[in-house]
Amino acid sequence: xxxxxxGICAAIILYAGxxxxxxxxxxxxxxxxxxxxxxxxxxxxxxxxxxxISAVTSVTVHDLPDMAVGALVGSSMFxxxxxxxxxxxxxxxxxxxxxxxxxxxxxxxxxxxLGFVAIDILFGKHLPVIGFAHHMDPITxxxxxxxxxxxxxxxxxxxTRVANNPEVTEAHVQNEKxxxxxKLISFFVFNGLLIVSASSYLPALAEQIQKExxxxxxxxxxxFIAITTCLPEIGVSTSAARRGSFDIAVGSLLGSNLCYAVVxxxxxxxxxxxxxxxxxxxxxxxxxxxxxxxxxxxxxxLTYRAEKKLLFMAGDAVALVLIYLFANILLxxxx
Numbered sequence: 001x002x003x004x005x006x007g008i009c010a011a012i013i014l015y016a017g018x019x020x021x022x023x024x025x026x027x028x029x030x031x032x033x034x035x036x037x038x039x040x041x042x043x044x045x046x047x048x049x050x051x052x053i054s055a056v057t058s059v060t061v062h063d064l065p066d067m068a069v070g071a072l073v074g075s076s077m078f079x080x081x082x083x084x085x086x087x088x089x090x091x092x093x094x095x096x097x098x099x100x101x102x103x104x105x106x107x108x109x110x111x112x113x114l115g116f117v118a119i120d121i122l123f124g125k126h127l128p129v130i131g132f133a134h135h136m137d138p139i140t141x142x143x144x145x146x147x148x149x150x151x152x153x154x155x156x157x158x159x160t161r162v163a164n165n166p167e168v169t170e171a172h173v174q175n176e177k178x179x180x181x182x183k184l185i186s187f188f189v190f191n192g193l194l195i196v197s198a199s200s201y202l203p204a205l206a207e208q209i210q211k212e213x214x215x216x217x218x219x220x221x222x223x224f225i226a227i228t229t230c231l232p233e234i235g236v237s238t239s240a241a242r243r244g245s246f247d248i249a250v251g252s253l254l255g256s257n258l259c260y261a262v263v264x265x266x267x268x269x270x271x272x273x274x275x276x277x278x279x280x281x282x283x284x285x286x287x288x289x290x291x292x293x294x295x296x297x298x299x300x301x302l303t304y305r306a307e308k309k310l311l312f313m314a315g316d317a318v319a320l321v322l323i324y325l326f327a328n329i330l331l332x333x334x335x
Contacts, residue, residue: 002205002208002209002212003209005201005205006202006205006209006228008198009198009199009201009202009205009228010198010228010231012194012195012197012198013050013194013195013198013199013228013231013232013235014231014232014234014235015194015235016191016192016194016195016198016232016235017047017191017195017231017232017233017234017235017236017239018235018236018238018239019187019190019191019235020043020046020047020188020191020192020195020232020235020236021043021235021236021237021239021240021245021248021252022239022243023184023187023188023191024038024039024042024043024188024236024248025038025240025243025245025248026184027042027184027188028248030181030184033158033162034100034102034158034161034162034247035245035247035248035251036099036100036102036103036154036158036247036248036250036251037154037155037158037251038248038251039236039240039247039248039249039250039251039252039253039254039255040106040151040154040251040252040254040255040258041151041154041155041255043236043248043251043252043255044251044252044253044254044255044256044258044259045255045259046188046191046192046195046232047195047232047233047236047252047256047259048232048256048259048260048262048263049192049195049196049199049232050195050196050198050199050202050231050232051071051072051075051199051256051259051260051263052263052266052267053196053199053200053202054068054071054199054200054202055068055069055071055072055263055264055266055267056068056266056267056270057200057204058071058267059267059270059271059276060270060271061204062204065271065276065279065280066279066280066281066284068267068271068276069121069264069267069276069277069280069284070226070280070281070283070284070287071226072226072260072263072264072267073114073117073226073260073284073287073288073291074226074227074287075226075227075230075233075256075260076110076114076257076260076287076288076291077226077287077290077291077294077324077327078226078227078230078324079230079233079253079254079256079257079291080253080291080294080295080297080298080320080323080324081294081320081321081324082230082233082234082237082253083095083237083250083253083254083298083317083320084313084316084317084318084319084320084321084324085317085321086237086238086241086246086249086250086317087309087312087313087314087317088312088313089238089241089242089246090241090246092308092309093307093308093309094301094306094307094308094309094313094314094316094317095241095246095249095250095314095317096298096301096302096304096305096306096314096316096317097305097306097307097314098246099246099247099250099302100161100247101302101303101305102154102157102158102161103247103250103251103254103298103302104299104302104303105150105153105154105157106150106154106251106254106255106258107254107295107298107299107302108299109146109147109149109150109258110254110257110258110291110295111292111295111296111299112146113143113146113147113257113258113261114257114261114288114289114291114292114295115288115292116139116142116143116261117261117264117277117284117285117288118285118288118289118292119139120137120139120140120275120277120278121277121278121280121282121284121285121288122282122285124137124139124275124277124278125278127139129274129275133269134268134269134270134271134272135272135273135274135275136265136268136269136275137268137275137276137277137278139277140264140265140268140275140276140277141265141268143261143262143264143265144262144265146261147258147259147261147262150258151258195232202228230256233252233253233256236248236249236252237249237250237252237253240252254295254298257291257295264276264277283331283334286327286330286331287327287331290323290324290327293323294320294323294324297316297319297320297323298316298320300316301314301316301317304316
């Protein structure tokens with residue numbers, strides 16, 4: 001029965017993520033904001049709400065810090081795989097060729113935050129503890145201002161780009177009389193609540209799966225929980241990709257990786273025993289470094305902008321798939 005409940009939660013999250021993607025695209029068209037920024041901020045926040053619920057519940061109710069962190073860094077790694085798989089939805093040109101280069105900004109900040117995560121896991125024990133903030137680590141506390149800086153720079157960059165693009169301005173004028181703001185916001189909130197509600201059951205279900213299979217806590221977090229809590233991102237990105245909105249798809253995935261760092265900071269605050277990242281397996285550092293490598297590959301793809309695919313996928317997309325498979329082999333053999 002545990003697998004049945006797990007599947008039901010996954011289906012709800014996938015459905016709600018797809019619905020949120022459609023509404024977000026309408027919000028972008030109605031507001032005149034770029035689809036890149038809507039994906040990086042609005043969609044990534046709603047998609048990451050499942051990670052927040054799962055992580056906080058894991059450490060406060062079930063006392064599973066390794067699973068909480070494993071799910072977050074594993075999801076960062078999985079999101080890069082999804083970016084590679086988006087090539088299957090594009091036609092002749094690779095996704096890295098059809099999206100805006102502004103995604104490099106959020107990808108770069110993602111590398112910075114993931115790098116700090118890996119450093120904290122491996123060497124955080126040498127740093128002081130912030131006692132007045134529930135024994136938080138100073139590095140995780142810095143995640144929040146870094147995230148806010150990333151959002152500010154992304155907004156300024158996209159605002160300048162949109163202002164200098166008459167096609168975007170014209171599309172905004174044409175869509176001003178579309179669905180009302182009340183309807184759009186209500187539907188977006190409804191899908192968000194579905195995601196949050198279904199996600200709250202995931203830690204308990206993963207703990208039961210762990211007992212039934214005998215797999216390690218960290219591997220469960222890095223695989224099942226990571227993939228399942230990424231289902232909002234999967235629903236959002238694949239739904240957007242099917243409609244040709246690849247900027248929303250890529251932006252939501254890269255933005256979610258930024259949000260995960262904020263989730264780690266919040267989870268660290270909620271974990272009262274000691275700094276969170278000092279109480280987890282070093283395998284999580286491997287996942288974080290894999291996500292860094294994968295994000296670097298994304299940046300290379302966005303910079304080089306290949307014109308053709310190798311059969312169904314471009315070279316950068318194939319590299320993302322291979323890196324993900326290699327990392328999971330290492331994780332499973334060292335569980």
